[in-house]
Amino acid sequence: MVTSRDVARLAGVSQSTVSYVMSGRRSISPETRRRVEEAIETLGFQPNAGARALASQRSQVIGLVVPFAPGADMTGVLPFIETITKCAREEDHNVILATEDEGAEGLTRLSDQSLCDAIVLMEVGSKDPRIPVAAGLSVPVILIGVPDDPAGLYCVDLDYTLAGRMAVDELASSAHDRVVLLGYPRDVMARDVNFVRRFLRGAEESAAAHGIAYVEVSPPDTSRAGAEAALDEALTEQGPGGGRLGLVVPDPQLIQPTLQSLLDRGLVPGRDLSVIGLCTDRTAETSTPPVTNLSLEPRDVSRRAMRILFRLLNHESVPTASTVELVTPRLTLRQTSLPAR
Amino acid sequence: MVTSRDVARLAGVSQSTVSYVMSGRRSISPETRRRVEEAIETLGFQPNAGARALASQRSQVIGLVVPFAPGADMTGVLPFIETITKCAREEDHNVILATEDEGAEGLTRLSDQSLCDAIVLMEVGSKDPRIPVAAGLSVPVILIGVPDDPAGLYCVDLDYTLAGRMAVDELASSAHDRVVLLGYPRDVMARDVNFVRRFLRGAEESAAAHGIAYVEVSPPDTSRAGAEAALDEALTEQGPGGGRLGLVVPDPQLIQPTLQSLLDRGLVPGRDLSVIGLCTDRTAETSTPPVTNLSLEPRDVSRRAMRILFRLLNHESVPTASTVELVTPRLTLRQTSLPAR
DNA sequence: CATTGCTGTCGATACGCATCGACACCCCCG
DNA sequence: CGGGGGTGTCGATGCGTATCGACAGCAATG
Known part of the structure; x- marks a missing residue:
């Protein structure tokens, strides 16, 4: 050596x-x-990294806690990991991985062993039990996701309320008569995840504002059968025909099954009705047919989080007065949108 | 503190x-x-991790180099990361992330700064330029993937040759008359990735052994249009009718487009022909219709790699005489297989 | 009883780097 | 020509842990 x-x-x-x-x-x-x-x-x-860390009290490492818990939606986690790692490298830092299933102890371990100088906590739930622990650590913590009580921690997330509003706004402005929101499966609803509530609220608000018919159905799960069941409920309730129908599908896993179910019924998205999904652009591009979507913007969200993080580490003032920073989703029209009338 | x-x-x-x-x-x-x-x-x-590392010359950290390079197939990388991280934690180790785009310098950095005790290198190419560097590092390196010259390094990978053979074996044993292999897009072929060659060789060998008709077509890309073009070529060449056709699709990204294209032509997988994909089980389950597949077994591969790694770290003897360890793929029949005759 | 061999504990040291205080040197100005 | 204020370099020290050698105490042995 x-x-x-x-x-x-x-x-x-x-x-x-x-x-x-x-x-x-x-x-x-x-x-x-x-x-x-x-x-x-x-x-x-x-x-030598260890010696440097020991002498300088700085490990030059960022702890990244990712949701590997069974059942967690892992779709789209990778872009976050990727972007965060690259941002870290740009500032000459490394990334150490911890999994969600270690829970709060994972956080104290990272912090107390001086394994890292800061922590990024992904996929934070409404009442995430790690939040109070995170708030008491000796290293700064950035949350991706917004808990009910951020406890003074910095949060970055997609503006899900706005996303919900944008979805319905788009449908309303392109002369749709009614909106069906194909909600999250029951188990996700049961977990009471924050962003779900926010999205639904945004959609509802917009529908109310536009005076447009709005119903919400919850599939039992994200399987093909789940999509079928939800569609049955949604379509029979209102009858398949009449007016321009817009379908909003916020769960990425549900999009492809839904599109397929529609096709099976002879309903062609983009000809007979509109479908708007909430998913990564990559998912939207590769679905058949490519679905009009609101992007989750994992790269933007990650980059914003890392900017805050390094400002904290460098003792620069963090400009925003607010502790919560929301990223605006981007709407991309693809083949599942009805042409304007 | x-x-x-x-x-x-x-x-x-x-x-x-x-x-x-x-x-x-x-x-x-x-x-x-x-x-x-x-x-x-x-x-x-x-x-304190730094002090411990300094004194003991052991960081208790595993370096994980993941393929974030643009264009790399990121499908299915996550299960590897997940499993590797969990295995590491079981042995009281942490995982530090490096990206492929750092190239060979990323490896020397991890090693020379004593950031980790061992390195796992994912998605190794045939003539990966990092191999010679990896072989000279002061920490052990485990490869996931098999380069042309492993340079004495330990490799773990799926047995792609066997996978190719199993795909065609299955079709032959279920009374198919001919096999079309819907190959990898041209840019992947151009990169001359090792596992592609191995898979194709296995498929060819099996076809020859069974005396079954076999053609191979390469789509221009993994888009819907790419799948269309490849199918056009494959089906017109042989005519759509006559006998039992088996389609083998080794590129995960091509599976859904291919299924969709077939349906558009009125060819129903599982009724009019068989389709076998090479992809994660998760991808297979969620495709429409669920595709009979050979699993990539990311968890098995990762676990095997980590076992070797910890044996090396603990100075236990590594049992295999061979430096290359291949994992047997698993065939799961789903809806795209023709019923036995 | 002297010797040997354990067992359990301690003090001292090294690991490689960052940082602090000291200081030699030079230039500029009075 | 003397003093003051930089500038550039050095030696010493500390970071927190692992580990080595030393050794006290004790039991077993001849």
Whole structure:
């Protein structure tokens, strides 16, 4: 192993000088700097992470807690991980992974063992039991998702209320007469996840504002049969015909089954009715047919979270007065939207 | 911050005794052990990771290099990450993430900075430029995927050759007359990925062995249009009718488009022909209709890799003489298989 | 009783780096 | 020509843990 002492010896300077060359925390003469950098290059010196962390009280590591819990919707988790990792690297930090199923102890472990300088907590639930613990840690914590009580922690999330509103707004403005919201399956509803409530509220509000007919049906699960059942309920209740129907499907897993069920009934999305999904663009592009969607913007959300995080780490002031930052979803029209009339 | 010295003071022992209680590397009297453990509990002591790493030359961290490169197939990466992380935690290790786009430097960084004790390298290509670098690192490296020259490194992967053989074996044994292999898109073929070649070879071999008609067509890309084009080529060439046709689709991204294209032509998978996909079970279950598939077994592959890894770290002998460990795929019949005749 | 061999504990040290205080040197100004 | 204020470098120290050698106490042995 090459140490900074080896570099110092080769460059003919002291070890501390090497350290100052690398950190830039003291001025160094151009000549010395050159010699040291040359020595670093020659020896291929890389500072020992443990020693650095021990001496500086900074691990240069970000803890990322991901939802691997069984049953959690893992669709679209990857873009978050990807973006967060890349943002971290841009700031010369590394990412250490923890899984949701470790619960609150996972958080204290990361923090108390000085494994990381900050924590990003993904997929935060309404009354997430980790929140009070997170609030008491010695490292800053950024939440992706908005709990009922953020306990002063910084939160970033998609603006689900706005997403719900945008979905119905779009349908209303393209002359649809009625909206059916194909809700989340019962088990998701039972978990009382925050963003579900927010989305539904936004959709309802918009429907009310536009004076447009609005019903909400909950499928038993996200299977093909679940979609069938929900559609049965939705369509028989109102009759299949008459007017322009808009279907809003906020659960990504339900989109493909729903589209398929519609086709089986001879109802072609984009010809006989509109379908708007809430899912990643990738999911929307690859569904058959490609579905008009509101993007979950995982990259934007992640980037915003990381910006806050590094501002906190660098003791810069965090500009927003608010503790909750919401990202605006993006609507992309694809093949499942009825043409304007 | 609570240190082992604090624990020692409270327990009335020396710091080194605390360390020995925790590591179990020297015998400790029951009475002393009790007092120390009580003190640890009381203070909520967690050893400082950096200090521990510095002193013991062990970071208790596994480096995981994931394929986030643009264009890489990210489908199914998550189960690998999940399983690897969980295996690591079972052995009291953490996982640090690196992205493929850091290339070989990412590997030397992880190793030379002593950020981790071992590295898992995912999605290794045939002539992956990282292999020679990996072979020279001071930490063990486990590959997921098999390069042309493993350079003495341990590799774990699905047995793609067997998968190809199993696909055609299944079709042959269920009285199919001919097999069309809807290959990988041209850009994947161009990258000359190892597992693609292996799968195709297995399929060819089996077809030859069974004396069954076999053609292979390559779609331009994984879009719907790409699937259409490939199907056009495959079906016109042989005519749509006559005998029992089996379609093998090894690219997960191509499966849904292909199924859809078939349905559009009035060809119902499971009634008019058979379709076998190579994809995760999850993908197979959620396709419409659910496709008979050979599983990629990400959990098995990951677990095998981690077992080797920890054996290496614990200086246990690694049992296999061979450096390459292949996992047997699992065939699951679903709705796209023709009933036996 | 002297010796040997354990068992259980302690003190000291090393790990590699960051940082603080000291200080030698030089330049500029009085 | 003397003093003051930078500038650039160094030595020393500390971060918190693991581990080595030492050794006190005790039991078993000849």
